[in-house]
Amino acid sequence: MTRKKPDASEASTERLALYTAASRAAGIRLTPQRLEIFRVLAATESHPDAEAVHRAVQRVMPTVSRDTVYRTLWRLHDMGLVATLGPSRDRVRFDTNVGPHHHLVCLGCGLVQDFVSATLDGLALPPGVSQWGRVYDTQVEARGLCLACLKAGRATRETTQEKASDER
Amino acid sequence: MTRKKPDASEASTERLALYTAASRAAGIRLTPQRLEIFRVLAATESHPDAEAVHRAVQRVMPTVSRDTVYRTLWRLHDMGLVATLGPSRDRVRFDTNVGPHHHLVCLGCGLVQDFVSATLDGLALPPGVSQWGRVYDTQVEARGLCLACLKAGRATRETTQEKASDER
DNA sequence: CTCTATGCAAAAGCTTTGCACGCCA
DNA sequence: TGGCGTGCAAAGCTTTTGCATAGAG
Numbered sequence: 001m002t003r004k005k006p007d008a009s010e011a012s013t014e015r016l017a018l019y020t021a022a023s024r025a026a027g028i029r030l031t032p033q034r035l036e037i038f039r040v041l042a043a044t045e046s047h048p049d050a051e052a053v054h055r056a057v058q059r060v061m062p063t064v065s066r067d068t069v070y071r072t073l074w075r076l077h078d079m080g081l082v083a084t085l086g087p088s089r090d091r092v093r094f095d096t097n098v099g100p101h102h103h104l105v106c107l108g109c110g111l112v113q114d115f116v117s118a119t120l121d122g123l124a125l126p127p128g129v130s131q132w133g134r135v136y137d138t139q140v141e142a143r144g145l146c147l148a149c150l151k152a153g154r155a156t157r158e159t160t161q162e163k164a165s166d167e168r
Numbered sequence: 169m170t171r172k173k174p175d176a177s178e179a180s181t182e183r184l185a186l187y188t189a190a191s192r193a194a195g196i197r198l199t200p201q202r203l204e205i206f207r208v209l210a211a212t213e214s215h216p217d218a219e220a221v222h223r224a225v226q227r228v229m230p231t232v233s234r235d236t237v238y239r240t241l242w243r244l245h246d247m248g249l250v251a252t253l254g255p256s257r258d259r260v261r262f263d264t265n266v267g268p269h270h271h272l273v274c275l276g277c278g279l280v281q282d283f284v285s286a287t288l289d290g291l292a293l294p295p296g297v298s299q300w301g302r303v304y305d306t307q308v309e310a311r312g313l314c315l316a317c318l319k320a321g322r323a324t325r326e327t328t329q330e331k332a333s334d335e336r
Numbered sequence: 337c338t339c340t341a342t343g344c345a346a347a348a349g350c351t352t353t354g355c356a357c358g359c360c361a
Numbered sequence: 362t363g364g365c366g367t368g369c370a371a372a373g374c375t376t377t378t379g380c381a382t383a384g385a386g
Contacts (some may be wrong), residue, residue, distance in 0.1 A: 015264065020205070028361070029359090029364095041262075041264050043284075046279075047261045047263050047280045048261065049258075049261045050260065050262075050351080051259070051350085063367095065367070065368050067352080067367075070352075071352095072366090082262050084260055085262070085263055085271075086261075090252070091217045093253040094218075095219050095253055103253075107304075110299060112253060115297060119292075125283075125285070125308075126283065126285045128283065131270065131315075132314055135276065136275075137312075138308055138310040140306055140309075141309055142307075143296070143304055143306070143307070143308050144303055144304045144305075145191040145302050145304075146300055147251070147301045149299075150301055160362070196340090197339095197340065197384090197386075199340095199384075199385070206349090215345045232342075232343090235378085236341075259350060260351085282343085
């Protein structure tokens with residue numbers, strides 16, 4: 001029998017193996033708490049916040065604390081095994097540009113630069129998307145390092161909650 | 169003489185006019201505080217957070233309070249005159265999908281759905297981008313309303329800090 | 337003159353940190 | 362056994378809210 005979608009539990013097992021392997025390689029201890037957090041993360045297909053992960057973990061292991069969840073999440077993040085949604089993890093930032101435009105996000109300093117591109121404005125999405133709902137606009141988010149951060153040799157994946165101070 | 173880039177101060181004036189016109193149309197009072205906040209926002213080409221706006225406003229009008237800045241920002245946001253960076257304004261959310269994929273963001277409930285598209289994975293960016301730095305990956309963020317929110321007649325621009333409860 | 341907007345201060349979240357104890361390697 | 366990791370509790374931040382007063386229309 002052919003399988004249409006690559007069974008989610010397969011991906012889950014694979015991800016779990018990835019987490020444990022990477023942890024071992026990095027010399028990070030595989031405590032039961034971490035293993036359970038790994039399991040929850042590996043199984044999720046959504047984009048949970050720390051509290052959602054904590055709740056899910058607590059269903060199986062009620063003594064796990066919030067801090068451990070946070071610490072584990074950021075550790076995986078530092079290892080590049082999970083990402084965060086949106087350009088930055090800190091406070092809300094506003095965009096006064098209402099017209100169509102796209103973003104260059106610097107992973108080093110957190111600065112976001114606008115750019116325009118007529119080609120990217122009217123991007124065609126795959127047909128399946130219409131089953132999700134109605135899309136009003138699409139925006140491209142390109143992530144990398146700006147020249148200053150490249151020269152400073154700043155790491156791509158730094159925690160970077162420093163300045164990125166705005167408003168000249 | 170030809171002008172290469174459309175003078176920033178032009179766009180600024182234009183935006184300021186937009187803010188005041190929209191406010192008047194919505195019956196929102198044009199207090200000096202709001203006008204100053206409008207001026208700051210209209211002039212910025214970056215993506216300031218609330219505090220950056222507050223600092224900039226205070227340089228001219230030292231008595232303005234943080235709350236007023238927040239309230240004004242969200243009001244403009246509700247009118248669709250400023251946007252926020254990233255899919256949601258609330259807490260940090262994590263993405264366990266490390267492979268190339270794109271996001272469908274529902275403006276109604278805040279849920280983010282992944283989708284894949286080989287065409288979108290290797291998007292060509294405009295040549296000018298190379299002067300910004302080095303781009304490691306690009307992701308498309310499509311914003312709209314999911315079926316559930318469409319049926320519920322939920323507004324596109326609602327403040328929406330409700331559930332969007334994750335984890336199945 | 338009415339009714340909205342402002343400022344202040346306190347509350348409310350979410351997230352991080354210091355510290356002593358416990359447990360993996 | 363030596364250190365890293367965990368829990369707890371408290372601190373830190375950003376953002377929101379209640380309320381009395383001031384000011385726009």
